[in-house]
Amino acid sequence: MTDTDNDSQLRQRQAEFSKELHGEGAASRSGFSALLAKDKTAQREAVSKYLKHWDGLTDKEAEERRLEDYNESTHSYYNVVTDFYEYGWGSSFHFCRFYKGENFYAAMARHEHYLAYAAGIQQGDLVLDVGCGVGGPAREISRFTNCNVIGLNNNDYQIEKAKYYAKKAGLQDKLDFVKGDFMHMEFEPETFDKVYAIEATCHAPNLEKCYKEIYKVLKPGGKFAVYEWVMTSQYDETNEAHRKIAYEIELGDGIPKMFKVDTARQALENCGFKVLVDEDLAAKGDEVPWYYPLTGEWKYVQTIADIGTFFRTSYLGRKVTSTMVSLMERFGIAPEGSSKVTAALEEAAVGLVAGGREHLFTPMMLFVAQKPMNDEQES
Numbered sequence: 001m002t003d004t005d006n007d008s009q010l011r012q013r014q015a016e017f018s019k020e021l022h023g024e025g026a027a028s029r030s031g032f033s034a035l036l037a038k039d040k041t042a043q044r045e046a047v048s049k050y051l052k053h054w055d056g057l058t059d060k061e062a063e064e065r066r067l068e069d070y071n072e073s074t075h076s077y078y079n080v081v082t083d084f085y086e087y088g089w090g091s092s093f094h095f096c097r098f099y100k101g102e103n104f105y106a107a108m109a110r111h112e113h114y115l116a117y118a119a120g121i122q123q124g125d126l127v128l129d130v131g132c133g134v135g136g137p138a139r140e141i142s143r144f145t146n147c148n149v150i151g152l153n154n155n156d157y158q159i160e161k162a163k164y165y166a167k168k169a170g171l172q173d174k175l176d177f178v179k180g181d182f183m184h185m186e187f188e189p190e191t192f193d194k195v196y197a198i199e200a201t202c203h204a205p206n207l208e209k210c211y212k213e214i215y216k217v218l219k220p221g222g223k224f225a226v227y228e229w230v231m232t233s234q235y236d237e238t239n240e241a242h243r244k245i246a247y248e249i250e251l252g253d254g255i256p257k258m259f260k261v262d263t264a265r266q267a268l269e270n271c272g273f274k275v276l277v278d279e280d281l282a283a284k285g286d287e288v289p290w291y292y293p294l295t296g297e298w299k300y301v302q303t304i305a306d307i308g309t310f311f312r313t314s315y316l317g318r319k320v321t322s323t324m325v326s327l328m329e330r331f332g333i334a335p336e337g338s339s340k341v342t343a344a345l346e347e348a349a350v351g352l353v354a355g356g357r358e359h360l361f362t363p364m365m366l367f368v369a370q371k372p373m374n375d376e377q378e379s
């Protein structure tokens, strides 16, 4: 059987599983109502597929197993966390910087605008969003620049939702969302004017191979802008306390392996990109840190409008959610495994805050990289 046959079989299996798990008309449900509508047997299977590699082991063999199974494992992860993400955070699944007095959703949108600006996205550009979630950034960036966006995602449930939200926003002619693996893109070479990725390529088992795919589908002279999740240069893999933080992030965010910033930079250069911008936006000394919604520290809440979001994502709010989910599971209302998911998300929150406070981790390593023109590539 060829790789293409394997890919198409996997794709079909994942699409069928998604229908079974989330049910018909799933795109219009979110949060708790989506959780309660899940097929209980399929949910149990999805949770076990996601958690099967998270056995506390960080040795090379355990890492290899996770890297190899990145596609199914990430697909399963987003099958079980998407509803929680939407409930707690909204429809853009990323972090952002905050200015004093700026509300949460304004700051999130500004972070997306900044990436569009850094990539130089222009009206009419055809842009690829690599790992597009449920399309929050694609909608915002298309509105901001009047560009056309194709979102690539390996999660069927998220694609269905992204299409549903695009239509609801009247953006169906500007946006499209397609199923695919960013490690094996099926677009024609040199299709896109610009490519961006927001906190998604950290799911790649190999950054260089993923960036190579991006390089291939970009037009010569086109730019790729990314907010990459990486461990900073202060991270020491041999330090047990550091590795524990990275492991919590890996486990709770469905990431096979967190790479260091130098690996990402080198990967871009190895692909042939010219790196134009290379800046950790988490290291700009912001008064309100990017991880504040996960801290539970009320002093950081910027506006009254943020209280609901802050409560849901704070330590206390997360405890309330996980207690409710665990009670609902015990009484057979929520599907089995749901509380394991909230426990893993809790672990992620702990690791993310610790990584942020100690500056061992950043979710906003901004790289802007340009594919040279053809004549420059040859010389």
Ligand SMILES: C[S@@+](CC[C@H](N)C(=O)[O-])C[C@H]1O[C@@H](n2cnc3c(N)ncnc32)[C@H](O)[C@@H]1O
Pocket: 071, 074, 078, 091, 092, 093, 094, 130, 131, 132, 133, 134, 135, 136, 137, 152, 153, 154, 155, 158, 180, 181, 182, 183, 197, 198, 199, 200, 201, 203, 204
């Ligand atoms: C943290 S979410 C970010 C989503 C989106 N960029 C946003 O900011 O809202 C990561 C996304 O990457 C997608 N993803 C993970 N692995 C992928 C793969 N191998 N191919 C395509 N998409 C993938 C996930 O399905 C998810 O949508």
